[in-house]
Amino acid sequence: SINAESRDEVKAIGTIAGSMRKRARVSLRINPKKNLSGSQLQMGGYPSPFGIDEEKIPGVLSMMNSCRELEFAGIHVFVGNQIMDPGLAIENVQNTLDIARGIVAARSGSSLKLVNFGGGIGIPYYSRQEEFDIVRFNRELNRLTQLSGKENAFEKTLFLMEPGRYLVAGCGVFLTKVVYIKESRGKKFAVVDGGMNANSMATGNLGQKIPRNFPICCANRMNETDTEKFDIVGPLCTPMDIYGRDYDSPRMSRGDILCAPLSGAYGFTAS
Numbered sequence: 001s002i003n004a005e006s007r008d009e010v011k012a013i014g015t016i017a018g019s020m021r022k023r024a025r026v027s028l029r030i031n032p033k034k035n036l037s038g039s040q041l042q043m044g045g046y047p048s049p050f051g052i053d054e055e056k057i058p059g060v061l062s063m064m065n066s067c068r069e070l071e072f073a074g075i076h077v078f079v080g081n082q083i084m085d086p087g088l089a090i091e092n093v094q095n096t097l098d099i100a101r102g103i104v105a106a107r108s109g110s111s112l113k114l115v116n117f118g119g120g121i122g123i124p125y126y127s128r129q130e131e132f133d134i135v136r137f138n139r140e141l142n143r144l145t146q147l148s149g150k151e152n153a154f155e156k157t158l159f160l161m162e163p164g165r166y167l168v169a170g171c172g173v174f175l176t177k178v179v180y181i182k183e184s185r186g187k188k189f190a191v192v193d194g195g196m197n198a199n200s201m202a203t204g205n206l207g208q209k210i211p212r213n214f215p216i217c218c219a220n221r222m223n224e225t226d227t228e229k230f231d232i233v234g235p236l237c238t239p240m241d242i243y244g245r246d247y248d249s250p251r252m253s254r255g256d257i258l259c260a261p262l263s264g265a266y267g268f269t270a271s
Helices: 007-019 054-065 086-106 134-148 164-171
Strands: 002-004 024-031 070-076 114-119 158-162 174-184 187-192 227-233 242-250 257-260
Touching (some): 002 007, 007 024, 007 054, 007 070, 054 086, 134 158
Parallel strands (some): 002 024, 114 158
16 A cells, blocks of 8 residues: 555545556555654654644545545554664554554444554664563564454454564664864864765764764774774764764774664665
8 A cells, every 4th residue: 555644645646546547555644642752753643744643534534435546445653763662662552553443433343454553663773772672572562463353443454563773774884984084172083985964874863862972983993902082073064964972993094994883774765
């Protein structure tokens, strides 16, 4: 199905489907009423560009029912990214099921084809962050979906999860070359050739609210123990183009290669 984010997008899909003499299967992304905490980058539960407000769903469904080019498939709820608490992640799943039950009841018990719980499972980028307890989450998720599968509302429903970052973040590294080492009033800077334009995730420009140093190492000096402090900055003319301050690193020089691990998610696609 196509996951629609707004009423106008649903209309546009219907218009395009009609011009092609086809019927489009559409799911609605919902911005829930409940603002469930636990996400470091929230995408729902408040006025948001993401999804259709939960209270507006009945009107959108009514409009879809009057358009023969559209087939309603199900719902999608994605509240945010970097959720590190499995208990809160399960609360989001439960809330999505409750929303789905309400929609089924309003449609005279017609079962949904799919319910997409979104994703948002986080990974520990920084020190003192604990791993997401995937075993606990999986156990609770299975319990909820198995119980729900016995209800008429979900008799033929496909449940979906999007564990993208959790699966792929550790499967990519980002390499960037030191083009200059400079000193300014007692502070040393390593200027690299790939900054926020090349890795917005590592430079904290993908929704990070509190500036923290992304883990970075000097890839060609891994065995050296004599260190000094550097600020690592990108090549753009803005103070936002910075990986972090006061890194303890082997003494770097022009031509060294810096490595940002955990860049397999968003490192390329969001830059």
